[in-house]
Amino acid sequence: MFQTFDSAGDPAVGKPRVALLRQWLEANGLDGFIVPRADEHQGEYVADRSARLKWLTGFSGSAGVAIVLRDRAFVFVDGRYTLQVRSEVDLDIFSIESLVDNPPAVWLKDNLGKGARIGFDPWLHTISEIKALQASADKTGAVLVPLDKNPIDIIWEDQPDAPVAPVELHPIGFAGELAKDKLARLAAAIAKDGATHAVLTDPSSIAWAFNIR
Known part of the structure; x- marks a missing residue:
């Protein structure tokens, strides 16, 4: 397996897809949604079906989070991706934040107003992440809303199927x-x-x- 430094992201995808997500948020009474790069297993690698962050933003890195509000959107990355993210996302749509210095749990308490309703998919977050997000929401009076269905899966019309290849023994x-x-x-x-x-x-x-x- 050879490493490549070619960009796999596409900044052109952000504008129309964020618009679709915002339409869904408005129709469902939410002010924002959190999109982690993680899948249900919290593994380092995610299947194409679970690459929701990349689909929404164009960012192809292995760690990151997006928060999309009704009028603003943000992508959080660590120091490995400070250059890459700026070439892969539409900077007219997304502001870039530090996943280390200003992670979502810290960002929430400084940027949400009282009563703001922020959706999240509980399958894609660890218990500790949810506790930290909830603590920040409580401080600002915002409401974290666990969702039964991930809105990305709803608006992603050509989302790949889940992988069904058989498990094989490693030689x-x-x-x-x-x-x-x-x-x-x-x-x-x-x-x-x-x-x-x-x-x-x-x-x-x-x-x-x-x-x-």
């Missing part, structure tokens, strides 16, 4: 160790810490433990 030549031996080492480490079970939720951890791809 031992690449894995380097049998899954049963990895699981034995995991069991020993769990027991050493005085526990009887461990829950693996990160897709990459599960794939590593069971030698599957």
Whole structure:
């Protein structure tokens, strides 16, 4: 696999798609929506179907968040993407914020008015993220609204299907160790810490433990 530095983003997509999202927000009584780059598994890589941030904004980086309000829109990125984001999003539509210095949970309390209703997809945020967002909303009197259906999935007419390829065993030549031996080492480490079970939720951890791809 070769790394490429070619931009995969397209700043032209932002204007029409943000307009569609704002129409949906107005029709559903919301003042804004939070769009993380994450998928339901919080993994580093997301399927094409889950690339909602890229679809909406044009930004193709591996970490970021967008917040779209009725009259403003923002993309939050870390220091790796300060140049890339400016070449991939429409800067007439999006303002750029720091994901580290001014993350969404901090930004909310400084930029939302009392009674503002901000939607979010609870499947795409960790519990700690939601707690931090809620704490900021409480300080400013805004309301966080968990949604049953992600509005991006509603307005994205040609959204790809979820991947359905079969899981395959990773050849031992690449894995380097049998899954049963990895699981034995995991069991020993769990027991050493005085526990009887461990829950693996990160897709990459599960794939590593069971030698599957």
